[in-house]
Amino acid sequence: MADSLGGAPVPTGLPAEPTTTEVKQEEKAHHWLVDVGIRLVKEKPLGTVGGAIVLLLFLTGIFADLSWIGLPDVGLAPYGYNEVDLKIRLAAPSLQHPLGGDNMGRDMLSRIIHGARVSMFIGVFGSGIAVAVSTTLGLMCGYFGGKFDLIVQRFVDAWISFPMLFIYLTVMAIIGGGMIQLVLVLGISSGIGGSRGPRALVFWIKENVYVEAARAVGAPTSRILLHHLLPNIIPVLILSLSIGMGGMIMAEAGLSFLGFGLPPPIPSWGGMISGAGRIYMIRAPWMLLWPGIALSLVIYGINMFGDALRDLLDPRLRGGLGRYGGISEKKLDAIRKKAEEKS
Amino acid sequence: MRAYAIRRILLGIPTLIIVTILVFLAVRLIPGNVIELMVAEMAQESGMGEELTVDYLRAQLGLDEPVYTQYFKFVGNLFRGDFGQSLWTGRDILPDIISRYPISIELGLIAIIISLSISWPVGVYSAIRQDTIIDYAGRTFAIGMLAMPNFWLATMVVVYPSIWFNWTPPIQYIPFVEDPIGNLGMFIIPGFLMGTGMSGGSMRFLRTMFLEVLRQDYIRTAWAKGLRERTIILKHALRNASIPLITSFGPMVLMLFGGSVIMEQIFCIPGLGRFFIDALNTRDYPVIQVMNLISAGSFIVVTITIDLSYAWLDPRITYR
Numbered sequence: 001m002a003d004s005l006g007g008a009p010v011p012t013g014l015p016a017e018p019t020t021t022e023v024k025q026e027e028k029a030h031h032w033l034v035d036v037g038i039r040l041v042k043e044k045p046l047g048t049v050g051g052a053i054v055l056l057l058f059l060t061g062i063f064a065d066l067s068w069i070g071l072p073d074v075g076l077a078p079y080g081y082n083e084v085d086l087k088i089r090l091a092a093p094s095l096q097h098p099l100g101g102d103n104m105g106r107d108m109l110s111r112i113i114h115g116a117r118v119s120m121f122i123g124v125f126g127s128g129i130a131v132a133v134s135t136t137l138g139l140m141c142g143y144f145g146g147k148f149d150l151i152v153q154r155f156v157d158a159w160i161s162f163p164m165l166f167i168y169l170t171v172m173a174i175i176g177g178g179m180i181q182l183v184l185v186l187g188i189s190s191g192i193g194g195s196r197g198p199r200a201l202v203f204w205i206k207e208n209v210y211v212e213a214a215r216a217v218g219a220p221t222s223r224i225l226l227h228h229l230l231p232n233i234i235p236v237l238i239l240s241l242s243i244g245m246g247g248m249i250m251a252e253a254g255l256s257f258l259g260f261g262l263p264p265p266i267p268s269w270g271g272m273i274s275g276a277g278r279i280y281m282i283r284a285p286w287m288l289l290w291p292g293i294a295l296s297l298v299i300y301g302i303n304m305f306g307d308a309l310r311d312l313l314d315p316r317l318r319g320g321l322g323r324y325g326g327i328s329e330k331k332l333d334a335i336r337k338k339a340e341e342k343s
Numbered sequence: 344m345r346a347y348a349i350r351r352i353l354l355g356i357p358t359l360i361i362v363t364i365l366v367f368l369a370v371r372l373i374p375g376n377v378i379e380l381m382v383a384e385m386a387q388e389s390g391m392g393e394e395l396t397v398d399y400l401r402a403q404l405g406l407d408e409p410v411y412t413q414y415f416k417f418v419g420n421l422f423r424g425d426f427g428q429s430l431w432t433g434r435d436i437l438p439d440i441i442s443r444y445p446i447s448i449e450l451g452l453i454a455i456i457i458s459l460s461i462s463w464p465v466g467v468y469s470a471i472r473q474d475t476i477i478d479y480a481g482r483t484f485a486i487g488m489l490a491m492p493n494f495w496l497a498t499m500v501v502v503y504p505s506i507w508f509n510w511t512p513p514i515q516y517i518p519f520v521e522d523p524i525g526n527l528g529m530f531i532i533p534g535f536l537m538g539t540g541m542s543g544g545s546m547r548f549l550r551t552m553f554l555e556v557l558r559q560d561y562i563r564t565a566w567a568k569g570l571r572e573r574t575i576i577l578k579h580a581l582r583n584a585s586i587p588l589i590t591s592f593g594p595m596v597l598m599l600f601g602g603s604v605i606m607e608q609i610f611c612i613p614g615l616g617r618f619f620i621d622a623l624n625t626r627d628y629p630v631i632q633v634m635n636l637i638s639a640g641s642f643i644v645v646t647i648t649i650d651l652s653y654a655w656l657d658p659r660i661t662y663r
Contacts, residue, residue: 158362162362166635171369260623273498303543303547
């Protein structure tokens with residue numbers, strides 16, 4: 001088990017060792033992540049639903065069309081996201097266009113499907129950048145500590161004291177909108193704030209004897225950071241990656257609403273809700289309805305999946321229901337009565 | 344404890360200084376062409392014509408001096424209580440902000456009360472009955488409200504009822520002193536939407552804390568003593584689980600500033616969020632600067648207070 005974590009012994013309390021004896025027998029057969037997957041499906045039905053929604057988002061996003069291998073006409077979306085057909089302008093849902101048409105005469109279904117790609121891109125890359133930034137900062141502050149940490153943390157303190165939306169809006173007003181800028185701004189600013197979690201964890205992990213041992217045999221700092229500390233915070237990173245995705249997608253939607261999001265014709269769900277969707281919401285309610293439903297569903301799925309992962313990965317929450325019991329007063333009274341009758 | 348308090352307060356000072364530098368630099372990073380754009384826009388709208396030049400505007404923004412002079416002037420003015428003037432109206436910014444403060448605070452307080460009255464019961468109950476139907480239903484509700492973008496819901500709440508039932512939520516601002524009930528009536532819908540949106544986060548936090556506390560030895564001891572579940576939950580678990588919840592009040596204060604931006608926009612509430620958006624749309628940089636400064640400054644003061652009260656409330660934690 002420990003081998004799969006990059007050779008570093010697992011400190012007590014980290015979720016690498018399986019909890020049930022049943023899993024213990026097959027522990028050598030697969031990676032610890034597979035164990036987590038199995039437990040997710042077995043124990044967390046809501047989390048599984050959430051995971052399925054996330055998977056659906058990814059598949060839709062990837063196969064919306066195959067333009068990334070040079071086949072823009074093949075894919076899930078029946079039409080292009082910016083393909084105008086004036087005959088279906090503001091058209092109600094029909095067989096050819098199941099979700100209706102928008103004010104420019106574009107097929108709503110195709111735009112929703114392509115919107116999945118935009119959301120996936122923002123979620124994955126925004127959250128990925130955030131995790132990369134927070135890991136780097138957290139590892140360095142946690143491991144070096146002292147003056148370096150003291151100074152860097154003042155900057156982190158200052159940064160997180162701004163409301164996120166204010167930071168986004170101010171920066172977007174300065175550098176202008178666009179997919180890359182948006183992802184960078186979202187990722188870096190939430191990554192700086194998120195560095196506190198990994199930092200606290202590293203403070204605790206670096207006290208382990210094996211870190212001391214590695215230093216004693218003269219391992220370079222980079223090796224200690226990457227091979228001994230990093231593998232131990234991976235479960236926490238997976239958590240922030242999954243939960244962060246929802247925040248990124250939501251932030252983009254909020255920015256689009258305020259007019260600082262992605263420029264048209266990029267089919268972002270947030271943009272669809274806020275621009276033309278609001279103007280035509282009385283004549284063509286489907287323009288407002290579908291993107292909102294898609295957005296809510298995806299955020300819900302990501303959160304439920306992330307929560308289930310936390311239940312499974314967080315070392316402090318280990319041990320299922322059994323430790324607490326969770327028996328209602330009624331049942332408890334019944335048990336007490338039975339015990340009294342017996343005696 | 345006293346040493347910790349002094350250390351915590353002293354550490355707040357460099358943070359505040361960094362905040363002023365960040366706020367200051369943000370305005371200086373505006374590309375030059377934006378200023379030219381502003382000149383064109385302003386000349387058209389203000390009718391100032393030829394006297395409005397790039398140089399004039401740069402002087403107005405204080406961009407024509409060396410950067411360090413500008414910075415010390417900026418900080419010096421802050422100490423004298425001079426927060427600058429709006430580029431457009433020429434009025435002092437501070438009184439405008441102070442008059443909007445209570446409006447945003449009221450909206451935020453309503454949102455926080457609603458959010459707490461949802462998140463506490465759901466969070467506690469879903470933790471003590473983890474993985475039951477009630478747990479799933481409660482969390483689906485709380486996370487569902489978090490998942491639905493509140494501007495989407497708000498847009499529909501403002502428009503559709505007026506078509507279906509001929510009823511429109513009040514979107515005319517009514518001052519509290521004139522008509523307290525009408526005032527509350529106009530705040531309750533945006534407050535409810537904001538509150539339910541926020542409840543998901545604190546519900547999840549409380550649930551996690553609770554799950555952790557429920558696995559502690561003293562809870563097992565309480566069960567072994569034969570205490571009733573109600574006593575265990577309310578007296579032993581809730582007290583221990585809710586102390587860390589104090590730390591989540593800090594982010595809530597940020598919500599007072601940041602989160603209300605969208606709601607104030609939709610429901611036409613003349614609070615701080617709207618003030619900020621208006622300033623961004625008109626590129627009123629002095630106002631943006633002060634708004635960022637004030638919200639960050641309030642947050643730093645609030646977090647220090649929270650940290651200190653946390654240390655005071657939870658005697659188990661020792662600070663060095």
